[in-house]
Amino acid sequence: MTETPLGGGGEFDRIRAIAAALGGRARELGNDTALVRLGDTTVALSADVSVEGVHFRREWLSFEEIGWRAAASALSDLAASGAEPIGVLAALTIPAQEPLSTFVALMQGVGAAVDAVGGKVLGGDLSRGAAIALALTVLGTATTPVKRSGAHPGDGVWVTGELGGARAALTAFLAAREPDPGARARFARPEPRIAWGRWLAAHGARAMLDVSDGLAGDAGHLAAASGVALRIELERVPCHPAVRAEALQAGEPAPVFAAKGGEDYELLVVLPSAFPGAVEFPLTRVGEVLPGAGLRLELAGRPVVLAGYEHFA
Amino acid sequence: MTETPLGGGGEFDRIRAIAAALGGRARELGNDTALVRLGDTTVALSADVSVEGVHFRREWLSFEEIGWRAAASALSDLAASGAEPIGVLAALTIPAQEPLSTFVALMQGVGAAVDAVGGKVLGGDLSRGAAIALALTVLGTATTPVKRSGAHPGDGVWVTGELGGARAALTAFLAAREPDPGARARFARPEPRIAWGRWLAAHGARAMLDVSDGLAGDAGHLAAASGVALRIELERVPCHPAVRAEALQAGEPAPVFAAKGGEDYELLVVLPSAFPGAVEFPLTRVGEVLPGAGLRLELAGRPVVLAGYEHFA
Numbered sequence: 001m002t003e004t005p006l007g008g009g010g011e012f013d014r015i016r017a018i019a020a021a022l023g024g025r026a027r028e029l030g031n032d033t034a035l036v037r038l039g040d041t042t043v044a045l046s047a048d049v050s051v052e053g054v055h056f057r058r059e060w061l062s063f064e065e066i067g068w069r070a071a072a073s074a075l076s077d078l079a080a081s082g083a084e085p086i087g088v089l090a091a092l093t094i095p096a097q098e099p100l101s102t103f104v105a106l107m108q109g110v111g112a113a114v115d116a117v118g119g120k121v122l123g124g125d126l127s128r129g130a131a132i133a134l135a136l137t138v139l140g141t142a143t144t145p146v147k148r149s150g151a152h153p154g155d156g157v158w159v160t161g162e163l164g165g166a167r168a169a170l171t172a173f174l175a176a177r178e179p180d181p182g183a184r185a186r187f188a189r190p191e192p193r194i195a196w197g198r199w200l201a202a203h204g205a206r207a208m209l210d211v212s213d214g215l216a217g218d219a220g221h222l223a224a225a226s227g228v229a230l231r232i233e234l235e236r237v238p239c240h241p242a243v244r245a246e247a248l249q250a251g252e253p254a255p256v257f258a259a260k261g262g263e264d265y266e267l268l269v270v271l272p273s274a275f276p277g278a279v280e281f282p283l284t285r286v287g288e289v290l291p292g293a294g295l296r297l298e299l300a301g302r303p304v305v306l307a308g309y310e311h312f313a
Numbered sequence: 314m315t316e317t318p319l320g321g322g323g324e325f326d327r328i329r330a331i332a333a334a335l336g337g338r339a340r341e342l343g344n345d346t347a348l349v350r351l352g353d354t355t356v357a358l359s360a361d362v363s364v365e366g367v368h369f370r371r372e373w374l375s376f377e378e379i380g381w382r383a384a385a386s387a388l389s390d391l392a393a394s395g396a397e398p399i400g401v402l403a404a405l406t407i408p409a410q411e412p413l414s415t416f417v418a419l420m421q422g423v424g425a426a427v428d429a430v431g432g433k434v435l436g437g438d439l440s441r442g443a444a445i446a447l448a449l450t451v452l453g454t455a456t457t458p459v460k461r462s463g464a465h466p467g468d469g470v471w472v473t474g475e476l477g478g479a480r481a482a483l484t485a486f487l488a489a490r491e492p493d494p495g496a497r498a499r500f501a502r503p504e505p506r507i508a509w510g511r512w513l514a515a516h517g518a519r520a521m522l523d524v525s526d527g528l529a530g531d532a533g534h535l536a537a538a539s540g541v542a543l544r545i546e547l548e549r550v551p552c553h554p555a556v557r558a559e560a561l562q563a564g565e566p567a568p569v570f571a572a573k574g575g576e577d578y579e580l581l582v583v584l585p586s587a588f589p590g591a592v593e594f595p596l597t598r599v600g601e602v603l604p605g606a607g608l609r610l611e612l613a614g615r616p617v618v619l620a621g622y623e624h625f626a
Contacts (some may be wrong), residue, residue, distance in 0.1 A: 008558050014439055019421045025424035026434040027400065034435035036399055038354050038454065045404040047450060049440040086349055089360040091404070091448040098329050109339035121339040122347035125448075126327055127362040135404040135438075135448030137360060141351065202369045238539065 008240035032077040032209065034151020037247045044140040046077035052132040060173045060247035063102055065188040067109025070134040075117055075192035076210040076265040081147070085194060090136050093129030096225040106134065117194045118307060120276040142201070148225035150206040151270040157230055158199055160196050160267045164247075164254070165240030167261025171250065183242035190265040196281050200269050207270040215259040217305035218268055219287075226270070232287035234299040253299060260306050345390040345522065356467045357453040359390035365445040369421055373486045376415055378501040380422025383447040386525065388505035389578040393523040394460070395514020396453035398432035398507060403449050406442030419447065427451075430507045456516070461538035463519040464583040470543055470600035471588075473580045475511050476528060477560075477567070478553030480574025484563065496555035503578040511595050513582050520583040528572040531581055531618035532600075532607040539583070545600035546573055547612040566612060573619050 019026055027034065033046040052058060061069065071088055077183060078085050090110050094102060105127070111121050122139065151157075153250035165186030172179035179187070193210070207226050211218050215237065223230040234255040247257035270289060290296075297304045332339055340347065346359040363383035365371060374382065384401055391398050407415060416439070424434050428529070435452065440457050464470075478499030485492035492500070513521060520539050524531050528550065536543040547568040560570035583602060603609075610617045 014413060014416050017417050021417045021421050022424045022434055025428045027436075032436075032623075034400070034402065035436065037453065038356070038399075039352050041351050041354070043351070043356065043452070045402055045450075045452060047404040047436060047438045047448070049404045049406055049438045049442075049448065051406055051440050051442045053443075054441055086351075087347070089347065089358055089450055091360040091450070093362055093364055093446055100327060103327050104320060104330050104334045104428045108334050115338045121335055122349065122358060123340075123345075123360060125360045125362045126365050127446075128367055129362075129364045129446060130366075130443040132407055133442060133446060133448075135360070135406075135446075136449075137358075137402055137448075137450035139349065139356070139358060159543065283347070295458045 001166060019205070032082040033083065035081065035142065042142045042143045044078055044081050044083035044145060044146050045137065046074055047137045048074035048077065050134045061105065061188050063105035064109035066132070067071065067134065068113040068189050069196060070136055071110040072190045072192045073212065074138045075113065075194065076212065077133045078138050078140040078174040079193040079197035080168065080208045080210040081142055081145050082197050082205065082208065083142040083145065084198060085114065085117050085138060085140045087120040087122035088114050088136050088138050090124035090134060095126045095130065095132070095173055110136065117192060124259035130301050132273040144201045146205045146208045148209050148222050151222060151226035151228050151289045152206065153228055153289050153291045154273050154286050155206055156273050156275060156287040157232060157269045157289060158269050158271055158283050158285050159211065159238065160193055160266070161282050162238045162240040162265060163211065163264050164243035164261045165183065166259025166263040168240060168242040168246040171246045174234040180242035183240060186240060186264060190263065192265060193267050197267055199279070200267065204272055205269050205274065209268055209300055211264055211266050211268050212262055214262045215268065216295065216297060222268060223293065223295050227293070228300060229290040229292035229294050229296065230287060231290055231296045231298065234297055234304060236284060236286045238282065238284045240243045256299065256304065256306065259297070339392050343589035346394040346396065347454065348394065350543055355392055355455045355458050357394050357396035357455045357458060358450060359387055360448065360450045361387035361390065363447045371445070374501050376418035377422035377425070379445070380419040380447065381426040383449055384423040384426035385503045385505045385578060387449040387451040388426065389523040389525065390455045390509065391451050391469065392506045392510035393521045393580055394455055394456065394458050395510050395518065395521070396455040396534040397511060398427065398430050398453045400433040401427050401449050403437035403447060404453025405437065406440045406446045408443065408445070409441040411620055421450065430505060457514045459514045459518045459521045461522050461535050464535060464539035464541050464602045465519060466541055466602050466604045467586050468519055468583045469586050469588060469598050470545060470602060470608050470615060471582050471584055471596050471598050472524065472551065474577070474595050475551045475553040476524065476577050476579060477556035477574045479503065479576040480570065481553060481555040481559040484559045493555035496553060499553060500576060503576065505578060506580050510580055512581065512592070517585055517588060518582050519585065522581055524577055524579050524581050525575055527575045528581065529608065529610060533614050535581060535583070536606065536608050540606070542603040542605035542607050542609065543600060544603055544609045544611065547617060548597045549597060551597045566621055569612065569617065569619065572610070
C-alpha cells in the first residue's frame with residue numbers, strides 16, 4: 001500500500017497502526033479524501049463523524065445547526081481536494097427516546113448544507129444509539145484533484161478566510177458565556193469552501209487541506225505528507241474579529257489563539273511562488289515551503305510550539 | 314423528489330418524514346443503495362451503521378468479527394443492487410478507554426470482508442464516543458443496477474441460500490446458550506452475496522434487496538416499492554439446519570422462525586416467470602408477484618402475519 005505520512009497526534013497513531021495492520025487491503029489512508037479513478041472521472045469520497053459530547057453539545061446548537069455543521073465538516077474535505085460535490089450519505093444514531101422531530105431537524109440541516117453547494121442527500125441509515133452521532137460520507141468528482149503531498153521547497157503557504165472564529169465561540173461556550181454572534185456563526189454554520197477549493201485546484205494548487213484540527217496540526221500533516229518543512233509566520237495569520245477579545249482572556253497572542261483553533265474549515269494551500277494572488281476571495285500568504293521536515297511556527301521571528309486539537313486527548 | 318414507497322415500521326416512518334422535510338434536496342431515498350450516474354458508469358453507494366448494544370454485543374463476537382459483520386452488512390446492499398465493490402470508508406466511534414488493539418482488530422475485520430469481495434479500505438474517520446459504532450459506506454459500480462421497484466405481476470419471487478441461521482445464533486446468544494457453530498458463523502461472518510447479485514442482475518433480475526430485517530419486512534418493502542402484491546409460501550423458505558432446534562424451543566414452525574430472522578444477508582429477488590433457475594448457487598422460488606398491494610404470507614395455504622425486525626421497537 002501507499003501510506004501518506006502523517007504528522008503527530010493520537011488519532012494519527014491510530015491511523016498509522018490501522019494502515020500497518022491492513023497492508024495491501026487498504027489504499028492510501030493519509031488524506032481526508034479518497035480519490036478513486038472511474039473511467040474518465042475521479043471520484044472523491046470522504047467520511048466524517050460528529051458525536052454529541054465530543055464535537056458538539058446540544059445546549060449550544062439547534063439540531064439543524066448540528067446537522068449543517070456535520071455536513072459542512074465532511075464537505076470541507078471535498079473542498080480541500082478541489083472536488084465538486086454530488087451528495088451525501090447520512091448514517092445517524094440517535095437515542096431511542098428522541099422524537100421524530102430531532103431526526104427531521106438534523107437532516108434538514110444536513111440537507112441545507114449540501115444544497116448550498118449544489119449537492120443532494122443520496123441516502124443513509126438510521127439506528128438508535130446512546131448519543132446523537134452523524135457519520136456523513138460525501139461524494140464528489142474532481143477534475144484536478146489536489147492532495148496533501150505535492151508541496152515543493154520554494155512554494156508559498158496560504159490560508160483562505162480568517163481563522164479563530166470557531167475557537168472564539170467554543171471558548172465562550174465552554175465558559176458559559178454568550179459567544180460573539182459572528183464567531184457563533186463560524187462555529188454553528190461553517191461554510192465549506194467548495195468554490196474556493198475548485199478555483200485553487202484549477203489554478204495550480206500543489207497541496208491543500210482544510211484546517212479542521214488547528215493550523216499547527218494540519219500544517220504538520222501537510223509537511224509530513226509532502227516530505228518538506230513548512231515555515232509559518234503567525235503574525236501573518238488572518239484572525240476573525242472575535243479573536244482579539246477571547247485571546248486577551250486566554251492570555252495568548254491573537255494569532256496563536258487563532259492558529260490553535262480547529263473547525264474553521266478554511267483551506268491551507270500551497271501554491272507556486274509565482275502565484276499572483278489576484279483572487280476574488282480572501283487568501284493570505286502565511287509562510288513558505290523549505291527543504292527538510294517538520295513545521296516551524298514563528299511569532300515575530302521567534303519559534304513557537306503549539307499542539308493541534310487532539311480528539312483523543 | 315422521487316420517493317420510493319416503503320413498507321411499514323418505525324424506521325421507515327422516520328425515513329418518510331425525513332424525505333418529506335428534505336423535498337428537492339434529497340434524491341430517491343427508499344433504496345438501501347444510492348445509484349449515481351457518472352459519465353458511462355453508475356456508482357452505487359450505501360451506508361450502514363452497526364452500534365454496540367443495538368446490532369451486536371462484544372460478549373458474543375471478537376472485534377474482528379464485529380468489523381467483518383458491519384462491513385458485510387454494508388456490502389450486502391451493493392450485492393442487492395448487482396454492483397461490484399470498489400471499497401469502503403469506515404467511520405468509527407470508540408470509547409476513549411479502548412486500547413489501540415480494538416481499532417486495529419475492528420479494521421482488520423472490515424478489511425478482510427472487503428478484501429473477500431475484491432475491494433479496499435479507502436479511508437474513514439475516527440472519533441471517541443460512548444459505545445463502539447461503525448458507520449461504513451461502501452462504494453461500487455453497477456453495469457445493470459437493480460432496484461426494489463421493478464417487480465411485475467406474474468414474476469416469481471426467489472431467495473438465495475438459507476434463512477434463519479443468524480436468528481438461530483441470536484436466539485441462543487440471548488438465552489446465554491452456546492449457538493450451533495454453523496449458525497454462529499452466519500451471525501458472525503455473513504457473506505455478502507456479491508457474485509450472486511451480479512449474476513442475477515446480469516440475468517434479468519427485476520427487483521432485489523437483501524434480507525437484513527427479516528423476510529416479512531423486506532418483502533413488504535419490495536412490494537411497496539414496486540406497487541404490487543407479493544405472495545410468499547413459507548413452507549418453501551429454505552431454512553438453515555440450525556433453525557429446526559431453535560424453532561422448536563421458540564414454539565414456532567421452522568419457516569416462520571426463519572422468515573422472522575434478519576441479518577442473514579441473503580438476497581430476495583424477483584425474476585421473470587420464464588427464468589430457468591439453472592444457476593450455480595442456491596436459489597429457491599418462494600412465491601409470486603400479484604396485482605394489488607401488500608404482502609401475503611401463507612403457511613400450508615393459510616395466511617400468517619409476521620412483523621419484521623424493528624430496530625426502534
